[in-house]
Every structure is written in C-alpha cells, then in structure tokens.
Amino acid sequence: MTIMFNKTASSPPAPQDATFRIRVAGLSAGYAGRPVLRQLDFGIPALAITALVGPNGSGKSTLLGVLAGVIRPTAGELYRAGGRPPAFVPQRTAVGGLLPLTVRQTVQMGRWSDRGPWRRLTSRDHAAVATAMDRLGIADLATRQLGELSGGQRQRALMAQGLAQESDLLLLDEPTTGLDPEARERTATLLRDLAADGVTVVHATHDLDAARSADTCILLREGRLAGRGHPDRLLTPSALDRLRQPA
Numbered sequence: 001m002t003i004m005f006n007k008t009a010s011s012p013p014a015p016q017d018a019t020f021r022i023r024v025a026g027l028s029a030g031y032a033g034r035p036v037l038r039q040l041d042f043g044i045p046a047l048a049i050t051a052l053v054g055p056n057g058s059g060k061s062t063l064l065g066v067l068a069g070v071i072r073p074t075a076g077e078l079y080r081a082g083g084r085p086p087a088f089v090p091q092r093t094a095v096g097g098l099l100p101l102t103v104r105q106t107v108q109m110g111r112w113s114d115r116g117p118w119r120r121l122t123s124r125d126h127a128a129v130a131t132a133m134d135r136l137g138i139a140d141l142a143t144r145q146l147g148e149l150s151g152g153q154r155q156r157a158l159m160a161q162g163l164a165q166e167s168d169l170l171l172l173d174e175p176t177t178g179l180d181p182e183a184r185e186r187t188a189t190l191l192r193d194l195a196a197d198g199v200t201v202v203h204a205t206h207d208l209d210a211a212r213s214a215d216t217c218i219l220l221r222e223g224r225l226a227g228r229g230h231p232d233r234l235l236t237p238s239a240l241d242r243l244r245q246p247a
C-alpha cells in the first residue's frame, strides 16, 4: 500500500523491494502549526528489529504515530508492504491509568481490530490473549486493575495488548522505560523471538542497550534523519554527542 501526500520526493519508494516492510520518501509530519519530521527517507527492514534513537523531542513518537497511521504526513510518501495492520503500543504515560479495566480486559482490547468491541471473543481470541500475557509474564496479574499496577507492570500489559493483535508489524514507544533489568532482558529476548517468528519490530528508545541489540537503528535529530545503519557503526560516543548538540 502506498500513501502519497503533497509530493515532494524526487525518488519514490520501491514497492517491489521485499526486503523493506516500510519505505518512506520525503516524509514530513507534525501537529497544527508545529512541523516536526522533515523530509525523511529510509526503509524499515522486514523481519528485523529497528530502533528509533534521538533526544527528547526529536520526533520518535511522532514518527511511530505516522508509521502506525494515526498521524497523517503533510508531505512525502509512505509505503507499507502488504500484511496486517500495524499493532501500535504507545508510551504507558500516554494511556490513562485510571481506566476501570483489568489487565485481562486491557489485553483483550487487542482483539478488537479483528472482532470489534461488542462481539463475544472466540476461543481463538482467548488463546491469543493468554499467549500474549504469558509471553509478557503477566498472567498472574490478569484480574488486577490497570490503575493499581506499577509503571513497569502497566507497560507490560500494554505490550501484551499489542502482541494480542498478532500483527506482523509491531510499533513500540519506549517499551523498556521503567522496567527492571530482568524485565528489560526479557523484553529484548521477546523482541528477538518475535522477529524470528516473522514480525517486523520498530521501537523508539532511550535505552542504549536496547538500541544496541537492534538489527538497525534510525537516528533522529530535530525531526531530521541524523543517521541509519547497524548500531555498532552508528551508536558511537561521538555520534551520540553530536545528537545532543543543536542541529
């Protein structure tokens, strides 16, 4: 699927290139009166883990919103290779902790895109929900209210909701923020397993260990592409210093 906006790119993405799950060309986006992303060109490799790295306000969440289809670009092209609609897991701070929902109900909402909110869940849905909770290690929290959970537990409940969608494109906003070292390690292993199972994973992160364990990184600075490639090549101390300086 190619979505074209006010076209500014001279070279359109190549839909026939099966190595990319997503391609963008000349992509710009932002909010009313506030341009954020400027003229981005890159591909997201299929069946791999891509980390979005950059300082606060560099546009990582905005880019995830565009890739998820919840923020409309103002210019450029976005090509998503065929597959299921993306599963988008926002930062836990963007999700109300006061919603009167149990963990299980939260994860079940991941099935709404297939089932709709008012239909009874099938045994297949229940199995997907149980598997997602198991993979995130939160089965024992199933009956707890979301609002009673610690930040890290709530983060894992939201990730389980994303997994329950069984999409082949998982977009995660700072999935390891607030997690203890063991949960971070578990998340890293989970992302690796998902990629091996056929999922393309994109996550925004400030966690350099998580970024270093990705297959590829995209660096953003003030809404512009500051680099992309393998983390070993990209995440050098001097490159990270440059990221922190004004563009």
Ligand SMILES: Nc1ncnc2c1ncn2[C@@H]1O[C@H](COP(=O)(O)OP(=O)(O)OP(=O)(O)O)[C@@H](O)[C@H]1O
Pocket: 031, 032, 034, 036, 054, 055, 056, 057, 058, 059, 060, 061, 062, 063, 204
């Ligand atoms: N809903 C919004 N309305 C207006 N401006 C916004 C909105 N959300 C974000 N912004 C602005 O867009 C810019 C990029 O924000 P974004 O959240 O994408 O950055 P980020 O790299 O994810 O930051 P962080 O690492 O702090 O999460 C910032 O200047 C921010 O103030």
